[in-house]
Amino acid sequence: MFAEMHLIRMTMLCHKFVSCTKRVGSHFCYYNSKRWASNAYKELERERNRSTTKALSHFDDFYGSLFQEQWPSIRVALLSAPKRGVVVNNFSDKERILKDLQNEGAYNIREIFEEQQKIVKDKFPDEVLMGSQDVYQVEGSIEEMLLRQQRADSDQIYPEPLHSISSEISRNSASKQFEEKASDDDDNFKVSEDPTKDLPLSETLKTADYDKSRLIAPGPLASEMSASLYDFVPATKLKGMDDYIPESAHYSYYKESPEAPIEIEPEDDIHFPHLLDIFAYERGNCDAFQLSQKGSTDVFDYHIISLGSLAPVLALDVKKGDVVLDLTSLNLDIPIIISQTLVPGLFIMNCDNTGRAKYFLRTMKSYFYDAGEMESNIHVSDCHPLEMEEKEKFNKIIVSVPNTRDRQAVTSEEENLFNPARVKQRIKIPEVQTAFLRKALELVKEGGTVVYVTESMSPIQNDGVVQKALEDLWTSSGMSFTIKDLSKGFEPLLPFMKITTSGKYGHLVVPFLPNNCGPLYFSKIVKNIEPKVNDVIIS
């Protein structure tokens, strides 16, 4: 009877939202809808204020217009469990581990990669299979988003919709492209052109025009004139907005046409290191791997990774004896994959957080026993990435910059950049990313490779940052770079992850439920040996 009463109460309240009496058997019950409804509202309110909800609604708005009909597929994958793989530890009982993993039904990606590579070479010598088409249409979408965001910003500052402001914004945006071309020195983040902005108040007062009718002279007539104090004085400037950065500033970071010559070359052959054994389940299989145990050598058998991390390491193409730097280690996936190739002459993991660096060191030690030479080949440093000075020493640099981490942003509240308190940090993140990439490009040797990695799908944090960094270096120091197009090279990896060409300069591991890896963007940039700008100057 209780269950029945409860059902009737809940359903009636839910549908009608009125207090009601309902006869149940011989009982009359009174149901107070208000109390129930109030709790429901509170719960919904809490839900609405969560960072994950905010992130999701932001992505719906932004990525929905970018990916269009592909967005539902990506969205459902983002919100579901990611696909994992395992890196077999070469220092444990490798043969036993390989056998165990095969018995569990996992596949060795290296073996499949090599087989697929042969098939691709034999069958499609000149064709590009992976799709030269972009996964999204950037052209127009960012501009549209920028316009929309500018309107939202103005609405936020001026609660009433001011037609004049919105029309001014649209006029500004229409003439923006022209202005950008006209003046190279224009700052993208400049919001208003106020000539008195940088002057102190005393200086501004000297040149200001006073409304002298409003001045009250001392004397008997002062009381009569004080009536003017009650006149309406229109506001000329909003105080307390000095630190305010409009959200639209984030989108203005992306420019469609580069201002520096950026070469793009195809690279068809990708080498899979022969000592690197990574296992994963086949497409559509979402089984999880068991936690790793320690083997007879007292080190862990394998490390569980997010499978997408394999792609940037393959793009880095580490050769024997290379000096490799992970400029900003955010997690252990990439460092462990690189170290298990056993080819780098020296591998430095840099992490600006001392606590995290210690954790990395401790964990890395649990994967390597005292092997003398090998142990000394891996170093963990805790410098700030922008303070590293060892220029021209590294052959390969991988830079996983801080980013919005789209998958974490929609699933976890921890370190979520969509938290309202961190909005400023989020909007300014492309600047930080550009600084890190610039540093990596400066540190790498001539002819060396930098792989830029983010876990975001935003073209602003991806292509926008790559372009900006390359432009900055071109204008400031004349360095030139070549972007590698790896579309064909990654064909053999398609059975395990969905990789598509993203925008102009990189590739995107797109979340897709049967192979739920990523999101992960990576761009391979090679520093040209002879900067072209010098040739031009000499000639």
Next chain:
Amino acid sequence: MNSVGKIISKTFVRSLVGVPSRISTVTTVSCGKCLLSNSPTASGFTSDNDSIVNVLKEYGIGNKKMFQKVAQMPVLSSGGPDTWNDLLKTLVPFGFSPAAVVEMALKHPRLLKMTPEKITNRWYSWVQCFHQNNLVEELLTTYPMFFSLTNFEVQQRCDQLRAVIGSNKFVAILLMKCPQIMYQSVDELKNVSDYISIKMVVRNAAEYYKSTALGCTLEEVKTRHVFLERCGKYKTPNLKQSDKVPTTNPSLSEIYDTPDDEFAIKIAGVTLEEFIVFQTMFDEEMKQAKSADSNSDSDESDDD
């Protein structure tokens, strides 16, 4: 379905007649009537069937196929003409046509085993719930197995459904669409209706009876709803908003009355493969959530 039905009926005939299957098959197909009247192999059985046919003919039934069906099913003919007479005598006064009564018995042979008092009692329990004889008649003609439900079960389930849907007519429409609701457990139905009304915030009562959602299990309801929600195709309506504001959400009928492929492609905008993978993953998620809940409950009880 039809072919399976034919095979079963032929098997019955073979067992009844006791002749090699090939001959009996020919006999059955060529002339159904011979079994009821002139077949020399059906001795001892023919007289019963004849009398059943006579009873049916008395009520104005002249459909030979119907006679044939009655003859083919021993369950129907084993009770003799009296059971048929009782059944027809009980149900025809309630407004059922004799042909409909025979159809009902064919669909649910247990009717012939029920006493006239029991049948009358069940009829009145349904009428008491719906207050409309024509609705009950239509419902019971389509689903005569509802006669086997006890009065308490009928009363309880109809009250539940009326609380959700709000009208007897709509309850009848819903039962016509998904009769399995009557056989679900009370908790299952409660959980499903709670989920739809509280989590999915479906406030339009018409949606409930226009779909078979209430007949699904909670897992099925959750899976499709969560999938659509994660695809961004289902937004939970704002409780503060009026329920008259139209939503862009697909209706319950579109969500729960479509096959998997149509649901994945047309409603969710993804591929069938993705939906199949999601079902597996979501099952796993629910199992983990359940085990986490049970662990936390056991921890709490330990603390106590």
